Amino acid sequence: xxxxxxxxxxxxxxxxxxxxxxxxxxxxxxxxxxxxxxxxxxxxxxxxxxxxxxxxxxxxxxxxxxxxxxxxxxxxxxxxxxxxxxxxxxxxxxxxxxxxxxxxxxxxxxxxxxxxxxxxxxxxxxxxxxxxxxxxxxxxxxxxxxxxxxxxxxxxxxxxxxxxxxxxxxxxxxxxxxxxxxxxxxxxxxxxxxxxxxxxxxxxxxxxxxxxxxxxxxxxxxxxxxxxxxxxxxxxxxxxxxxxxxx
Ligand code: PGA
Numbered sequence: 530x531x532x533x534x535x536x537x538x539x540x541x542x543x544x545x546x547x548x549x550x551x552x553x554x555x556x557x558x559x560x561x562x563x564x565x566x567x568x569x570x571x572x573x574x575x576x577x578x579x580x581x582x583x584x585x586x587x588x589x590x591x592x593x594x595x596x597x598x599x600x601x602x603x604x605x606x607x608x609x610x611x612x613x614x615x616x617x618x619x620x621x622x623x624x625x626x627x628x629x630x631x632x633x634x635x636x637x638x639x640x641x642x643x644x645x646x647x648x649x650x651x652x653x654x655x656x657x658x659x660x661x662x663x664x665x666x667x668x669x670x671x672x673x674x675x676x677x678x679x680x681x682x683x684x685x686x687x688x689x690x691x692x693x694x695x696x697x698x699x700x701x702x703x704x705x706x707x708x709x710x711x712x713x714x715x716x717x718x719x720x721x722x723x724x725x726x727x728x729x730x731x732x733x734x735x736x737x738x739x740x741x742x743x744x745x746x747x748x749x750x751x752x753x754x755x756x757x758x759x760x761x762x763x764x765x766x767x768x769x770x771x772x773x774x775x776x
């Protein structure tokens with residue numbers, strides 16, 4: 530049985546008071562699902578000082594380099610020192626706004642996997658134009674294979690994949706549970722070309738306008754093992770409720 534994972538991506542949002550509100554709300558909580566918050570780096574120590582055992586912590590991006598003259602970058606080795614458990618890689622905002630190519634994403638994932646115990650959450654997903662042109666599966670397959678081809682097979686078991694159709698991110702337009710399930714089944718099949726056993730265990734998250742009203746329908750689908758949530762992860766009660774729905 531794959532355990533559900535509910536991840537909140539704060540993007541470049543949040544504040545110390547929001548960290549406090551989350552820590553208070555989640556303090557005595559008990560979920561069947563894994564709960565993960567991915568705030569801006571600076572808030573990681575503030576979360577840790579509150580010692581909320583129910584919340585695991587992740588970061589939104591890490592460098593492909595170990596250290597050196599890379600102003601503004603953060604190394605996976607540093608994140609590991611701060612007990613960061615997960616990192617996003619290849620979020621569509623990184624791909625579109627910061628020009629991250631499939632190759633750059635692959636280099637970052639490979640470094641994190643080979644040099645640390647951090648679990649990468651690889652984000653993939655097509656744009657509206659690509660879906661309407663009938664290319665969604667090809668686009669996702671190419672994004673996936675760029676990373677799967679580069680990763681050492683012994684590290685594959687630590688990978689998580691998030692399917693986030695770009696047209697659903699921050700738009701209020703969610704993929705239907707059927708559309709998401711169809712792509713998740715496809716992603717699992719692509720992973721099976723690399724390792725059949727891992728394809729059955731790997732957690733596949735859906736992301737794109739997940740909220741309290743639509744989460745349960747998505748979680749019911751066979752190949753949807755959780756969610757990567759942006760907007761609704763900034764509302765403490767909504768995020769708490771979604772974590773409950775994933776039980
Ligand atoms: P959203 O963002 O939930 O606000 O659509 C999801 C994401 O970008 O991870």
